[in-house]
Amino acid sequence: MNTKYFINIDNALEKLGFVKEESERYSYSDLTFRFENYWPILEQDLPDNLNIDPLNSNQLGQPGLWKYTVGDNVISRRFDIPPEILGLSLEEFISWAILTSDQRRFQETWRRPLLEELDLKKEDFVVQYDRFIRRIHLVNENQTLALRLSILPVVPELDKYRLQCLRDVLIDAQNRWRLLRITLGSPGESIEAEINFSGAPQSILRNLIKSGLNVLSLFMKWLIASVDLLANVSLKSNIFKKCCA
Known part of the structure; x- marks a missing residue:
C-alpha cells in the first residue's frame, strides 16, 4: 500500500x-x-x-x-x-x-441532505436479476438516512432446518459483504439489508450513497437465488435436514 x-x-x-x-x-x-x-x-x-x-x-x-x-x-x-x-x-x-x-x-444536530443535493437517479434504485425484481428504498426522515432492500419474506411455514440454513447463509453474507448489515425478522417479516449513512460527513455523502446503491445491487444478485431456494416451502427435500441438523 x-x-x-x-x-x-x-x-x-x-x-x-x-x-x-x-x-x-x-x-x-x-x-x-x-x-x-x-x-x-x-x-x-x-x-x-x-x-x-x-x-x-x-x-x-x-x-x-x-x-x-x-x-x-x-x-x-x-x-x-x-x-x-x-x-x-x-x-x-x-x-x-x-x-x-x-x-x-450520536448528535441530533446532524443535518440530513436534501434529495436534490444527492443527484440520484430512479433507475439506480431498481435491481433485476433473472425473474427477481427488487427496489432499493431511500429512508430520509427524522435523523435517519439509509438505503434498505427487502430481499424476501420469511414465511411462517419454514421448518427449523431450513430456517437454520437460512441463518447460516445470511450470517456468512454479512461477514463477506462490506458496508451493509442484514436482518432476519420473525415469520411474516422480511429479510432486509441496510446501509445506514446517518451522521456521515457531508463531503463524502453523495459518493458514499452511490457506492451503497451499487453494493446493494450486487449483493441482491449474489444472494437472491440461494435464499429463494431455502424459503421455498413447496420444495420437499431432506437435504436441508441433513445439512443443518
Whole structure:
C-alpha cells in the first residue's frame, strides 16, 4: 500500500487520540483500527458474556455502518471503511464511526441532505436479476438516512432446518459483504439489508450513497437465488435436514 496513505493514517488517527500498538494496528478506548484484506476497519470490544443475535431486526435504523459479524463462534462488531477514503476524508470518516459506536453519543444536530443535493437517479434504485425484481428504498426522515432492500419474506411455514440454513447463509453474507448489515425478522417479516449513512460527513455523502446503491445491487444478485431456494416451502427435500441438523 502507498506510503503516503500510512502517513495520512498515522496523522488522522493520532489527532483522534488513537495509539499505535503495532504495525497497521491502533487503539482508542474500546475501538481498534486495523486492516482486513486491504480494507481498513474499526472493531469495538464486546463483553465476553454478550448474547446477541447478529441478524436481529433491531439493527435497522442504527446510525452508521456498524454491524455484527461471526468468526470461530465469536461475535464481533465492526465498521468498514472504503479503501478510497484513505487518501481523502479518513479523519472525518473515523470521527463518524466513533460518534455512532454508541447511540448515546450520536448528535441530533446532524443535518440530513436534501434529495436534490444527492443527484440520484430512479433507475439506480431498481435491481433485476433473472425473474427477481427488487427496489432499493431511500429512508430520509427524522435523523435517519439509509438505503434498505427487502430481499424476501420469511414465511411462517419454514421448518427449523431450513430456517437454520437460512441463518447460516445470511450470517456468512454479512461477514463477506462490506458496508451493509442484514436482518432476519420473525415469520411474516422480511429479510432486509441496510446501509445506514446517518451522521456521515457531508463531503463524502453523495459518493458514499452511490457506492451503497451499487453494493446493494450486487449483493441482491449474489444472494437472491440461494435464499429463494431455502424459503421455498413447496420444495420437499431432506437435504436441508441433513445439512443443518
